[in-house]
Amino acid sequence: MRLSFQWLSESLTRKIGSLSTILLSFILVVIVYSIIKLLAINKEMREVAEIDIPLTEVIAEIEILQLQQHLLIRQLHIKLDKSASFEPLQKEFIRLNTALNEQLASASTIIKEGIAQTLITSKVAEHQQALSEIQVYKNAHDKFQDKVEHVFSSVAKSIDLRDEYWMDLEKHNAALDTQTITLLKRVESLTEEIAKNTEKHEREFLFVNAALGLSALFIGVHITAYIIHSFRQRMGHIHGQIETLQRSIVNQSPIDTTETPLSTSNDELSELANDIHQLMQKYDEQRSNRYEFENQLIKLATTDKLTGAFNRHNWEDALVQEIEHAKQDLPVSLILFDVDHFKKINDTHGHDVGDKVLKYLTFLIQQNIRKTDPLFRLGGEEFAILVRDLDLNQAKQVAEKLRRLIEKIDSQTLPSFTVSFGVSQFIQEDTPDSIFKRVDRALYSSKTQGRNQVSSA
Numbered sequence: 001m002r003l004s005f006q007w008l009s010e011s012l013t014r015k016i017g018s019l020s021t022i023l024l025s026f027i028l029v030v031i032v033y034s035i036i037k038l039l040a041i042n043k044e045m046r047e048v049a050e051i052d053i054p055l056t057e058v059i060a061e062i063e064i065l066q067l068q069q070h071l072l073i074r075q076l077h078i079k080l081d082k083s084a085s086f087e088p089l090q091k092e093f094i095r096l097n098t099a100l101n102e103q104l105a106s107a108s109t110i111i112k113e114g115i116a117q118t119l120i121t122s123k124v125a126e127h128q129q130a131l132s133e134i135q136v137y138k139n140a141h142d143k144f145q146d147k148v149e150h151v152f153s154s155v156a157k158s159i160d161l162r163d164e165y166w167m168d169l170e171k172h173n174a175a176l177d178t179q180t181i182t183l184l185k186r187v188e189s190l191t192e193e194i195a196k197n198t199e200k201h202e203r204e205f206l207f208v209n210a211a212l213g214l215s216a217l218f219i220g221v222h223i224t225a226y227i228i229h230s231f232r233q234r235m236g237h238i239h240g241q242i243e244t245l246q247r248s249i250v251n252q253s254p255i256d257t258t259e260t261p262l263s264t265s266n267d268e269l270s271e272l273a274n275d276i277h278q279l280m281q282k283y284d285e286q287r288s289n290r291y292e293f294e295n296q297l298i299k300l301a302t303t304d305k306l307t308g309a310f311n312r313h314n315w316e317d318a319l320v321q322e323i324e325h326a327k328q329d330l331p332v333s334l335i336l337f338d339v340d341h342f343k344k345i346n347d348t349h350g351h352d353v354g355d356k357v358l359k360y361l362t363f364l365i366q367q368n369i370r371k372t373d374p375l376f377r378l379g380g381e382e383f384a385i386l387v388r389d390l391d392l393n394q395a396k397q398v399a400e401k402l403r404r405l406i407e408k409i410d411s412q413t414l415p416s417f418t419v420s421f422g423v424s425q426f427i428q429e430d431t432p433d434s435i436f437k438r439v440d441r442a443l444y445s446s447k448t449q450g451r452n453q454v455s456s457a
């Protein structure tokens with residue numbers, strides 16, 4: 001079990017290699033099996049072709065010769081009664097006899113050589129039995145030949161043969177007939193049996209080969225399906241990672257690497273996926289560092305170094321934005337304020353104290369306005385607050401609250417100081433210039449009317 005799990009996390013090349021080896025080994029077994037079986041079937045067919053069929057033919061020929069000889073003996077008997085010439089019959093007998101002996105010899109040779117050359121592999125004992133039956137037939141036939149030759153020599157010497165002699169000859173002849181028929185049947189049954197066996201082996205071969213072939217196909221299809229599945233799974237994973245990375249690059253959004261966890265497999269595609277995973281983590285790290293760096297840059301560019309309030313960088317844009325807000329019939333106001341006689345503070349207490357005054361003023365204002373109301377230092381000791389969703393009266397109240405707070409500052413380290421305020425509400429027709437001019441007029445009014453007061457326009 002552990003071995004199979006180890007194998008599953010193996011290199012893809014190794015996996016494909018080992019699966020292909022299994023398939024090739026299987027195909028090799030199929031080929032070796034086919035060769036062995038084909039050789040066996042070929043041997044059986046050779047036995048049928050080179051032994052059994054020629055033997056059947058020879059034995060059939062022997063049977064025919066035997067019958068011809070039988071008929072010839074009958075003719076001889078008839079012709080002798082009629083005192084006819086018997087010389088052609090003697091010649092025919094000699095021919096038949098010679099042919100018969102030749103066929104018997106060739107039948108014996110076929111069986112003997114077949115056994116010696118191991119062409120006969122099945123039913124060897126039966127073939128040997130047939131061989132001895134051929135020998136028995138030959139011996140019987142030799143005796144019969146002697147008897148027939150005795151007939152011819154008796155005829156030549158004009159000696160009459162007794163009827164018992166002819167009857168004995170006829171009996172002998174009939175026995176030889178029976179022997180040839182038995183021999184023929186034996187050989188035919190052998191041939192038939194071997195042919196049947198060969199046919200059976202052919203069928204078995206076809207069946208086993210078809211089964212092995214189908215199994216090889218089954219294994220092949222499964223291996224192919226496994227390889228395709230593995231590739232698709234791994235490629236899908238990698239594709240997902242690349243899409244996530246691409247999305248993050250386009251949207252500049254953070255990457256959630258938990259969506260595509262590290263693969264535990266050791267194969268090449270999993271290694272590639274893990275490399276991409278690391279690349280994504282590095283990219284995300286760099287992206288967030290860059291984001292932080294950009295934020296710091298933006299903060300530096302838009303923040304006043306001394307007080308920490310917004311500087312003039314986004315001032316114009318902020319005004320345009322609030323004008324848009326006002327165009328939607330939503331109230332928005334602007335508070336402009338300036339430290340009174342700040343030059344005198346600098347001159348009396350020094351520039352550093354002047355700086356501290358500006359810093360503390362910023363701190364105090366930021367503590368007492370909403371987080372959503374941006375505070376701008378427009379230059380020197382002049383500041384502005386954009387107060388959204390407050391109309392002129394509400395904005396004036398805020399300014400008045402701030403003015404009083406500043407007035408009441410009681411510090412050991414800072415000189416007391418006052419601030420003049422100008423307040424105005426945005427109208428739909430405003431431009432950055434018009435709203436600023438209006439609020440500046442209000443501030444100027446506070447300054448000219450004695451300072452430390454809130455004026456509106």
Ligand SMILES: Nc1nc2c(ncn2[C@@H]2O[C@H](COP(=O)(O)OP(=O)(O)OP(=O)(O)O)[C@@H](O)[C@H]2O)c(=O)[nH]1
Pocket residue numbers: 306338339340341342343344346350351352353354355358379380381447
């Ligand atoms: N300490 C300090 N002084 C600054 C800074 N920026 C501008 N100032 C000084 O602020 C003073 C502003 O003086 P004025 O414009 O005459 O205004 P004021 O003296 O406040 O008089 P009113 O506004 O009319 O009440 C100048 O002396 C500037 O040098 C700063 O960052 N720090």
